[in-house]
Amino acid sequence: MPGFERLGEEEKRQILDVLDTGVLFRYEFGDQRNGIYKVKEFEEKFAAYTGTAYGQAVTSGTAAVKVALKALGVGIGDEVITQGFTFVATWEAILEVGAIPVFTEIDESLNMDPEDLANKISPKTKCIMPVHMLGSAARIDEIVAIGDAAGIAVLEDCAQAAGCRVKGRHVGSIGRCGTFSFDSVKTMTTGEGGMIVTDDYELWQSMSEYQDHGHDHRPNPGGRGGEGRRFIGFNYRMMELQGAIGLAQLAKLDDFVATQRRNKDRLREIVSLLPNVSFRHLPDEAGDSASHLAFMLADSEQRRRVNAVLQEEGVGAVCFGENSWHFFPQWEHLLAGATQAANGWPFNREDSAGRITYSQDQLPDSMQLLERTLVYPVMLNMDDNRFAFIEAAIRKAASV
Ligand SMILES: *Cc1c(COP(=O)(O)O)cnc(C)c1O
DSSP states (O other): OOGGGGOOHHHHHHHHHHHHHTOOSSSOOTTTSTTOOHHHHHHHHHHHHHTOSEEEEESOHHHHHHHHHHHTTOOTTOEEEEESBSOTHHHHHHHHTTOEEEEEOBOTTSSBOHHHHHHHOOTTEEEEEOBOGGGOOOOHHHHHHHHHHHTOEEEEEOTTOTTOEETTEETTSSSSEEEEEOOTTSSSOOSSOEEEEESOHHHHHHHHHHTBTTOOOOOOTTGGGGOOOSSOOOBOOOOHHHHHHHHHHHHHHHHHHHHHHHHHHHHHHHHTTSTTOEEOOOTTGGGOOOSEEEEEOSSHHHHHHHHHHHHHTTOOOBOGGGOTTTBGGGOHHHHTTOOSOTTOTTTSOTTTTSOOOOOTTSOHHHHHHHHTEEEEEOOSOOOHHHHHHHHHHHHHHHTO
């Protein structure tokens, strides 16, 4: 799964390029930097890799979602629809811009259910945010068609899906924009970092300004200090060292994906030994980034029995139905509207429809599905011994 397994000479060389100039800042220092602009180069290469025109690097995948929502004009009182199975970061970013997250069910793709999406669109919906969870795509064509018909922008959260394609197109290039994370456990990593890609120049320009205190980045005689601004921004700038690592990791991304596919195929063959097993629906199997293997058992009872054996054998799988960071019913702080703001913002607004409430049991289909689902992350470094070890455990689990 993660690029951290393959940090090596390429990353070191890239970092030394930066340290040799002594310029850590992505802007300015023209005399000193010998033409080295790692973040800018990373943006251009990453956008090209995904088949989009523009890339905007930022400090994290969470910041990427927030910056994208800002540029899309999402704000207080708006609703953003996302799925109830995602990492908390997705909806933290929605709350950060003052909007309210609305959650859909997932289907057997383990991503946004387009039918439920259609039910949840309201006059307040300002953005639709499917997440390509666990390395594999949502039914993105259907989701974008629903967004287009309603005139609502689709932002793809691709934090977990670098290298994933749908019918030849990279995820993130299908909606209005797409966001990526390069945190320490993602398929490619810069330690911390994120990126937004889009074909929309105006949208990209807004992101570029917002993530740098509003700086318009137009050449002028006063340099950076003389730059203008159109609106109030913030600081989510990526630094040169991250850009340098990103360039080295991006160059290896297709190799990571190829290795993941091979390892996932072997893992899937082993897991197939379990009775009643079925696998996650992949809208485009050939485009799968293969960072995870998700499989379903007959019911939560069998899932519990099987995973108890696997855990005993030291190869327990993840049950996201019970995971407190990735699944709606386990987000007790969200359910309670627990923000730091003393006035309850953004849940308690006089100009909104009053307090938005969530109930733990509002996504019954997702609950049923995730309760019988188990997930193995696919590592890059898996040798014959490791597969044999897992196979022995699976064979044991198959008999309970
Ligand atoms: C990791 C992740 C993020 C956030 O990325 P960070 O770089 O850790 O801030 C957002 N969405 C999803 C689905 C993620 O898995």
